[in-house]
Amino acid sequence: MWLRDPFQRFYPDGDFQIACDTYKYNSTDLRNLPNGGFTYVKSNNRTIQFYKFWYNGKDYFPGIHDQDVFNRIKFNPFIVEIGLKIRFLDTAYFGGFCQPSKDLDLVVTMHANCCLGLENKIHDIKMVIEDWKRYMGLMAAGQKNLSNGSWTAPWRCGMKNSKNPRIAPFRSFSVN
Template identity: 65%
Template sequence: MKDKTVIITTLNDAWAEPGDNFTNEAFFMTPTYLHMMWRRIEFLGAVLHLGYNFVFTDTDIMWLRDPFKLFYKDADFQIACDYFNGNSYDLHNLPNGGFTYVKSNARTIWFYKFWYNSRELYPTMHDQDVLNKIKMHPLITTKKLKIRFLSTGYFGGFCESSKDFAKVATMHANCCVGLENKVNDLKILLKDWKKYMALNDDKRKNSHPSWSVPKSCR
């Protein structure tokens, strides 16, 4: 993109090529999983250092609309939530590191280094839990990092779904364990979406659709 923004995802599990580090599913909170998550934070920090803004998206997130129109203009670091309390500035929101939009500047470059180095203080935690530990750290205020949390009304998931099909941009197979469960429910989600989009404009405006998921992810 013209503003040096890149969209990044990571190959995972069944989609990885034989011979690389990710040919087997990295089960939640195993040493392999923790290593993979922290390598991701280190890599994203390097992207920022090169001067690129980025959207990071997990592979288990279904993009339904262009999310760029919904990002906040004034934020350095914005992140999706498992649960959103209605206030995008409130640090008590529960973030999900599977979807982030980050602008490259001195504040975010510092923040990703700080986040990565904080793993040493919490060696048994993954990146998202460590983020919850450090998001209220006084240094973040001192550095004037602008954090915003994305509403689940637009950026939903299986933890807290987007209720309005006319507004939803992405849906994440979060609050779900197991690759097969995620794939099954994402297929159902896509069928729901295609059924909605197949309606003509009038029927779409007057419809009150709801998601058929989670099922396998319950």
């Protein structure tokens, strides 16, 4: 869910920016566990080469979800070779059910990640909507310093109810 304008939170030097299931408090740390549900990409030669490389990854990792392919290719020397600047978005702003944003004054998006089953996602997203309405109502009433407010979600979803995929070892391949 988009709650605020995200553009002020993007890194000016990032070519490819992606939300995280788990954020390691460093936007350039490749050990962050990304979530392809929210990306911001600058169109340039580096990102075009990167997307070709990523797309070709399906041939080297058959049957694997594109997000898992990304988790494997992000360590490939080709990324450095083309000069692609990958940035991982801080879950303080771009939260999800794996690692929810804790400060309602800062949150920009909430993603229904780490959640199995559409019914569970819908249930917890409805909770997010209600929390956001309550928060916005308090803001409209002039109440300030609401950072102690928190989400009631995730209730059915979240890291405790999900299996976080392991990152597989690096395998090299090239762009055709």
